[in-house]
Amino acid sequence: xxxxxxxxxxxxxxxxxxxxxxxxxxxxxxxxxxxxxxxxxxxxxxxxxxxxxxxxxxxxxxxxxxxxxxxxxxxxxxxxxxxxxxxxxxxxxxxxxxxxxxxxxxxxxxxxxxxxxxxxxxxxxxxxxxxxxxxxxxxxxxxxxxxxxxxxxxxxxxxxxxxxxxxxxxxxxxxxxxxxxxxxxxxxxxxxxxxxxxxxxxxxxxxxxxxxxxxxxxxxxxxxxxxxxxxxxxxxxxxxxxxxxxxxxxxxxxxxxxxxxxxxxxxxxxxxxxxxx
Numbered sequence: 466x467x468x469x470x471x472x473x474x475x476x477x478x479x480x481x482x483x484x485x486x487x488x489x490x491x492x493x494x495x496x497x498x499x500x501x502x503x504x505x506x507x508x509x510x511x512x513x514x515x516x517x518x519x520x521x522x523x524x525x526x527x528x529x530x531x532x533x534x535x536x537x538x539x540x541x542x543x544x545x546x547x548x549x550x551x552x553x554x555x556x557x558x559x560x561x562x563x564x565x566x567x568x569x570x571x572x573x574x575x576x577x578x579x580x581x582x583x584x585x586x587x588x589x590x591x592x593x594x595x596x597x598x599x600x601x602x603x604x605x606x607x608x609x610x611x612x613x614x615x616x617x618x619x620x621x622x623x624x625x626x627x628x629x630x631x632x633x634x635x636x637x638x639x640x641x642x643x644x645x646x647x648x649x650x651x652x653x654x655x656x657x658x659x660x661x662x663x664x665x666x667x668x669x670x671x672x673x674x675x676x677x678x679x680x681x682x683x684x685x686x687x688x689x690x691x692x693x694x695x696x697x698x699x700x701x702x703x704x705x706x707x708x709x710x711x712x713x714x715x716x717x718x719x720x721x722x723x724x725x726x727x728x729x730x731x732x733x734x735x736x737x738x739x740x741x742x
Contacts, residue, residue, distance in 0.1 A: 477526035504697035519544040551643035563622040574639030575600040627658040647679040
């Protein structure tokens with residue numbers, strides 16, 4: 466695998482009974498980029514995420530990953546080892562411990578870095594104490610990075626939806642990932658919160674050096690933060706390129722809005738201002 470490639474998916478397909486959810490999808494994610502999957506509902510985007518995080522096993526195809534331990538076949542790894550390989554994920558539906566504080570949720574994100582055993586933790590040895598201090602320091606860095614200081618000791622259940630989305634992002638960052646999977650990070654956010662999310666995604670790439678693979682419907686956010694985009698429809702690839710290239714691709718236009726002729730007619734009537742998606 467090329468040294469510039471962090472993750473390579475080759476001919477991925479997955480079938481659920483008679484439904485072919487993903488059909489021969491291939492793409493490479495380069496180190497240090499934001500690569501985004503777009504497409505209508507049911508296009509197979511989240512299924513691809515579930516293949517990478519090993520929730521699903523592909524019917525055909527493989528995924529290779531150049532992680533800290535060297536290049537390995539990700540599709541041969543068990544799901545419980547994915548976080549330890551440097552891959553973290555957020556979800557469409559927020560998955561947090563609601564009856565724990567923000568701080569406690571973020572500390573859970575440090576579990577992959579634990580180096581102590583049962584007896585060491587029972588007797589709270591020097592090594593355990595040092596590990597606890599290091600974990601707290603890393604969590605505080607993430608809290609400062611995402612401006613969560615005011616919510617540090619708040620129970621998650623009492624937080625607004627937008628803040629909880631940021632807390633889930635923070636917990637993923639606490640694992641110190643090499644590859645961050647963001648599943649619709651702007652879903653449910655208002656305009657201001659979406660702008661903040663765009664700012665943080667850019668900083669995650671530029672300041673933290675983390676590669677981002679994202680699923681997103683908000684094309685404004687996609688255009689702001691994405692280096693490259695893969696458009697999907699009905700489980701298949703439509704186009705790959707920069708956001709502007711993909712949005713002007715005839716196949717993408719047709720998948721979103723109908724035939725190119727129909728879209729041209731709509732534009733003439735000023736029903737489709739600005740772009741294809």
